[in-house]
Amino acid sequence: MLAQAVRRLLLAIPTLLVIVAAAFVLMHLAPGGPFTKERQMPPEIERRLLAEYNLDQPIHVQLGHYLAGLARGDLGPSMTYKDKDVVDIISEGAPTSAILGLSAMVLALFIGCSLGILAALRQNRSQDYLVMAFAIAGVCLPPLVVGPIMQLLFGVQWGILPSQGLHRDEFGLVYLLLPVLTLSLPLIAIVSRLMRASMIEALRSNAIRTARAKGLPEGRVIWRHALPIAILPIISYAGPALAGVMAGSFVIETVFALPGIGKQFVLAAQQRDYTLVMGVVLIYSFLIILLNLGADLMYRVLDPRSRTA
């Protein structure tokens, strides 16, 4: 299993290279550049600027430069923040986004799994319908709607929770409460639906019939026998989904005025800050590959059937 993990990690390197190259070329296909501004600058200055950032060279040469930088662990200078490197910008924003995403996912897994199991055990009864109604509503209410409403209720109307910003000192966690809740709502909805479906299927399997036939108590049947089977689809979902939320959410970070990389990324893409965009794409792809691998490994630990493959 360790060999398998190492092999997958090695395979990730060429995959990442392909992703970087694809994103790099796509990015440069978009018209305009980081220095295309409303005000025309003198041609001499523009030429010098482009030369400074290697932007006057053919695209494959630029890609070569970029990859050479990557090999040294250098993501290059930002093209819109004149005095900052991409590494600095990302290391400023990434912790906020990562904490936000991770807490939202942990919360979603905990609540979502509980709700899903409850719904499965009470299939086609009122609790089931209640959970499913909540799950569908959670998918239908985008953070764009939930965020401002939460701010209005908790922050403005009742004044019990801070509605915006982030303070890294003593009460930092309080500031994350509303954003985490908003971000986790659709995740809870998806997890609880998945959990319900797979739990129902697991409860109908032959293994469970056997466990019940042996006369095991119902609690033991559910927690020790059905849950390990039913949790598998959740794991394959949670891996890539965690990468998605950890790489930052533009809507959440904008609505709650948080300094994360999701916001930086969208702004950078609109301003053609090539290096900053590439930096975030790289982090996202790396997280996806890593967390997919993590999910697969966990799958193997939990499901003996998949080990033979």
Added chain:
Amino acid sequence: MSDILIDDAPQPLAIKGRSLWEDARRRLMRNPAAVTSLYVVAILVLIAIFGPFLWVHKYDTIFRDSVAVAPTFTNMHLLGTDTEGRDMVARLIFGLGISLLVGLAATVVALTIGVTYGAVAGFIGGWLDEGMMRFVDVLYSIPFVFFVIVLMTVVQTDSPVTNLMLIFMAIGAVEWLTMSRIVRGQTIALRKKEFVEAARAAGAKPLEIVFRHIVPNVLGPVVVFATLNVPVIILAESFLSFIGLGVQEPLTSLGRLISDGARQMINAPWMLMSPAVTMLVTLLALNFLGDGLRDALDPKER
């Protein structure tokens, strides 16, 4: 002939000939949530099509003397006006139409690419399948936003209609990935079936087998996915509107109305509430319909 063969197959997949479609339709009609949603969707579509002709105000008429008025019967601004002084009911009806159109058109784009791609990869198999699916994996690892932003800016346009077409293409071009995986999986399950062998024995060419024999048989999961994908696309469009790449003025969409409304939430809450409720109702109906279709076409889960 093929009906008999398929009906005898040991593991009946989603759709097997006419009789099973009929069964599915009956199951759907017995599901009250799905039937209600079907009516709700039908009503919403009718409102979106005929509403603009029936409502007293036009979506882009500006009333300079009534800017950001709360809902009132004066002058028939039943849901108030926005900060430009345009009637919210008219904008809501128009925005609903655009959102449904985007959802539908982008789904068609995603379906066309995804079904073709997945069916070809799954049917031919081997290294071609391997390569094609690795390509999908690579695209999966690039953030959605990145793609859409690049696609939306490659062709820069000032025409709102061209811009709308670009949104269809951009969202569709991202959403086909999942579709292609589903179709590929189904195709692999089908390609060794007797009816495919029979078609090959009868001299059908590979492409003919894919589109005449395989694709019609994977239609069940595809229909379910497509229905459930429309709300996802409507949400994606609202995200695009929020970052300023969505539908352009004077056109509007539910997402655009919501993101404009969210900015005016404290001074003019009606600008957020009416589009938010409309979107909730639309998405709820589409989701319940999709779930109902899935239960009807694949009754295992109930």
